[in-house]
Amino acid sequence: MTKKDKAKAYWRENIKYVLILLAIWFLVSYGAGILFKDELNTIKVAGFKLGFWFAQQGSMYVFVILIFAYVHLMNKLDKKYGYDS
Template identity: 85%
Template sequence: MDDNKNVKKPNKAKAYWRENIKYVSILLAIWALVSYGAAIVFKDELNTIKIGGFKLGFWFAQQGAMYVFVVLIFVYVRIMNKLDKKYGYDE
């Protein structure tokens, strides 16, 4: 029986890290799209839209990206708590 537990643990750890890397990759892609895409690449297109009298491209470059980053932190914490619980790593 102990042999079965030892075989399952590495598989469980590999599955946990595979899923963890998937989530981190998605969140990093969102981060890159917002910071680089919205503030630099798509700035001219976004500047045709105004929020509170400011062009949307300017808003993303100055404030919007920071808000998105903070939201991504909370999303990451929530996802990781669920992932830890799913694989039995929660305390």
């Protein structure tokens, strides 16, 4: 595998990870907070309706978790393609 092919494969996997994580973020923030809020509001967490909780707090928690997941995935990807120092 040439250096250019390796870089293209690395970038392709990086974009795949970004798109998957963005889809999860969209589903949690827009889906759970807006689209599915009525169904989720039938469930209560610590006295709050779950749809409200996702709209106000849950999407932020998931976003932070996604940041750590991206860092973990990219560290593995760097090692896979030899870009770790």
